[in-house]
Amino acid sequence: MYTTIDGFKPGLDVNGPFNPYHPKANAFRGYNSMWLGWSKNHLTDPNQFYPGIAASWDIAPDNSSITLHLQPNNKWSDGKPVTAEDVRFSIGLAYTQGSTAYSIDPSASGVASDIEVIDDKTIKVTQSAENPSVTFVRGVMETFIVPAHVWTGVLPADFWDKLKTARGDGPEAEAAGAEITGLAEKVLTFAPPKDVSAGPFVLQRVNPGEALLVKNKNFYNAANVAPDQVKFLNYTGNEQIWNYLVAGKLDNAPFTAVPADVMKRITQTPGNGVARGFSPVAVSMAFNQSKKPYDDVHVRRGLAHLINREEVTKIASPEGGVAAATTSGMHQRATEAWLGAEAGSLEPYKVDAAKAEEEFKAAGMKKADGKWALPDGKPWKVTINAPAPFSDWVSGAKAVTSQLNEAGVDAEVVTVADYPLYLEELAAGKYDLGFWLTALGPAPYNIYQRLYGPANGWELLAGKLKHHAPGKNGNWMGSPETIDVEGLGKVNPGELAVKLNSAPEAEQKAIIGQLAKAANQDLPVIQLWDYVNTQFINTSRFTGFPKDEHDSLRLTSGVWLQLGMIKKKQ
């Protein structure tokens, strides 16, 4: 028996369907819910995967197509073989949801245009030539594969013809497109009568306290899957996970924010250990440049010079974060991997009150009685927003406001009850400054979309880049369309960011260098800390867990189990 928790969603739902598209599904990624392949989240190469439903694949050199070879001996838990037809059907389902690689619009970035079943175990997916993207392969790999024989009837018989029609022009295409997106709800709510899994495990039962999965004897690598059963424990908050860990109940727990003292207590439990690795995420404070005085780069730089990132990280995320070396828009590890020595030339924004004063003065800010005020003499209050359930962000925001207050900048934290509401208000431009996840990789295209993408006004529409005015169409960051970057001249960062989509690797490096410089000088955000993927493992019952820095640490332990990495302790 292997015990863990589902890191993707708190709270088990007894009535959750066996439908990976359902938000409350009893589908556990890597256990009874499978993708074609599992991304290694490599620092510079987004096309590296561990095998999943696919045993191997050939990617065309220009990313124009991927040919997938399925595991030859893989069977569903009900005994039927996993075939290319299952994959094709699953891709059909994905089209109804409009997920990354499967948009009906052929001019959207990195979408599949043609799906060809070559034989029972081989399938080829071709990328639309209109707007190719490096993200295409990953988009295909991360397709949920479900059994066509169980889901039959969810898609109409003429689905593929409809899709073809929808890709064309004219009213017919629109009608067909509407019909396909109209299926989204049907797919989302479909509930198969029982779990039929092509993964290493199949769900046996769920109660409010735990979900029990048993080994799928038909899984291609079943002989090497160590545990016969897997138990998922229910949790609704981090503190429950801490208690499970302290009690030594979990063989693995994915990244969980942990206070220092709790970490100490957890590691005292016999068998408990920690594996740390790279996590392509950083947290930043993002400015809304439509609001004064944040439209002035000197104000942003001045604030950056007042924030002690080491101290903020120590208070907010002592176990799961490393203070950002600077603001580049990327995780420091990715910055170094892409830029090498060039990374050192970025301004580090060390804590420096004198420099901050210089910057504020350059912005025309006035200081009276030790307090900074706006150029027109009106009081200035920096309001930092954060979602209340993220305790690390809240304490980080508080630490920043304390530092600013001590430096004579009036500052406060305002929290919002939940994360979806927070994102909604943030996108509506209600905040001056808000916490914002950045550096979400591994593809550099995705990384820079966080800074110079839709949230900042650049939107890719039908293959053409359009810049929306601040405050319009979801542009809440409101950077100017072109910025003056020292040593580069005027650049349009949105344009550069989109180029990352299709540029060959050598060219990508140059573009990333420019974007890092632009982000570093213009500071649309102040990067606070880079996350460290801190995983908990317990070696009392199982061994073979990935070591520090292993690329599989960024995948669920279901993937470790299905690849046969984990062994029973002898």
Place this chain on the structure above:
Amino acid sequence: MSVTIMPEAGGAHATLRRNFWRGVWRVMKRKPSRLVGVVIMAGFAFMGIAGPLLYPAQLPRDTDALYAPPSWQHPFGTDFEGTDVVALVVTGSQYVLLTAVITAVITVVLGTGIGLFSGFKRGRWDTVLMRVTDMKLTIPGLPLLLVLSTVWKFSAAFEMGLVLGLLGWGGVARAVRAQTLSLRERGFIEAARGLGLSTTHIVGRELLPSMAPYIAMNALIAVTGAVYAQVGLFFLGVLPFEASNWGVMLNTAVFGGGALTTTAALPYLMAPLLAILLLTLGIVLVVDAMDEIFNPRLREE
């Protein structure tokens, strides 16, 4: 006759007042715990009024002592940022207590007003007002507050107190109405009516004083209710963050500091809890004393 009575009446009044305070003192002395209650409440009142003045606007923090254990310097340790927990409790008391007082005032004024009017007037007015009260009583408070908190940030104590007060008057109104209905049939009201005294006089001089102790006790109980409600809301994290808010302290101690898992954040959790406990204790003890002062039947000689 009135010429001779008047000075006597004045004298009797003064004597009554003297007797009243002597009675209060006697009641207090008989159970010293009641004195403790008064001291506690006075202490909280002082803390609420003068507490924030005792500390600088920016509480000092020591980032080398996050979640520091209790010591002479930090009797309840420090918080996640290295700020003294006692300083947080003291500076945070103003919002909590001010809210509680505002809630109590609104609850009592509205509840008494509506209850009195309803019970005294009876008839159509009574029916309408009591249906409104019933309707109000059926509104579940906490869920409504949760919904309200998504649109309203309650950054000022007045706003919080106003909402809690508006949510809390129903019970008082019903009880005051019941009391009024019962009292208005008593002999002394009949007599006052017979004497042709004005309604204002009857309500203000005859009815209200008989109900005063009951109302005063309700006010104090409303204070505890308001403290629980707002601390609860802040604890759930639905209201904006303020490091010195008691509810926020509880929230960060449990969810950020792991106070229920390890001991490091335990003092940080205990401090606001103890403050709430003490405040409740003080109020309970004072209510106990008031009960005896105003209710002669409880007076044991």
